[in-house]
Amino acid sequence: MTATALCHGEGCRTGHAGGRPRRRTADGSRLCRPCREHFAAGLTELAHLYEECGRVLGGAAPGSLRERTTGGDLPGLPFNGAAADVRAKMVSVLGSWSGLVAQQRGFTSPPRTVAALTAFLLRNADWLAAHSAAAEATEEIARLVRAGRRAAFPDPARSIRLGDCPEPGCSGALALAVRAGARAEGPAIVCAADPGHRWTSDQWSGLSRSMDSAREPAAEAAAKTERWLTAADIAQLWHTPTGTVYRLASEERWRRRNRAGRTYYNESDVRDCFDRRAAART
Incomplete structure (x- = not known):
């Protein structure tokens, strides 16, 4: 060869x-x-x-x-x-x-x-x-x-709840619609109260930081609203192969929680990791 x-x-x-x-x-x-x-x-x-x-x-x-x-x-x-x-x-x-x-x-x-x-x-x-x-x-x-x-992951369609809408005066909740085969189309993050409040999953890192800044400053309140993601969620939000997600979780030592036998990763750790990777490519 x-x-x-x-x-x-x-x-x-x-x-x-x-x-x-x-x-x-x-x-x-x-x-x-x-x-x-x-x-x-x-x-x-x-x-x-x-x-x-x-x-x-x-x-x-x-x-x-x-x-x-x-x-x-x-x-x-x-x-x-x-x-x-x-x-x-x-x-x-x-x-x-x-x-x-x-x-x-x-x-x-x-x-x-x-x-x-x-x-x-x-x-x-x-x-x-x-x-x-x-x-x-x-x-x-x-x-x-x-x-x-x-x-x-047999569901042909499911909705991932992401938290409260960051738009001023809006009381709706954001969700990411995940459908089989829809990854290439860039699934949308939409507010349940106002469909006009809409973002692509590519905008998730910036949107997530906006949502974090709108929270109560108290540490206890922040902990209650801390977001946790599965590997499948991360793959959808950052358009990354699931195998790469698992590798990065191990290499970067993302904080994790287990519930009902399923692993959830700390969204802040995930977001910081992908932000660093994006910065390194520019």
Whole structure:
């Protein structure tokens, strides 16, 4: 494999089918750098999607952004067969690729848990990227991620409550409408009391700061209205792959809370992180 070969990763292959040229591979690999990074991000996301599917399987409702309040657990939903099928498929596919790596590299196979299997594959991602089956590996992992997202977040449409409208004299609440497949269109943040109070999700960082400045200055009052977001909410608001969200949460040590088995991240930490990243690109 030379540095001038064309990438056969899942991203480049689907892009080529849509008329975009394939990128060149990285040295010693069968994948270009973006496809290699996307492959690793997909493995990272699968570990989290497996847990999210477990929540749906157990009857928990798909979550959304929540302000910290008192009260009971979220309402439940019936048993979800699709989530069960996806979880079984994850173990099967990840176990198969881990078995290939272990056999050909002389390693001990990891335990057949999604957390252990994805960690093992991530440690051997560069080796897989140079393997003759790299194209198939990226395709199967990408397919698993898409299936996991559909099972973990099955609602075709939902509304994420973001807080009180910052427009002077308005008593309405803001919500982000999230619909399947609508990410590219830039979902709108709309006030329930006045639809004219509308922002795109790209404006969320500035809007969020305006909402924060309008709050009571008391620390106790600020804590009560502190916003917490799920990884899916963050991906929608900042147009970022969910796998990248999980990586940044770990690297940047975002504050987190757990409720009904679901992880919520502190919105201020998230916003500051993405603001720094945007500033670094300018």
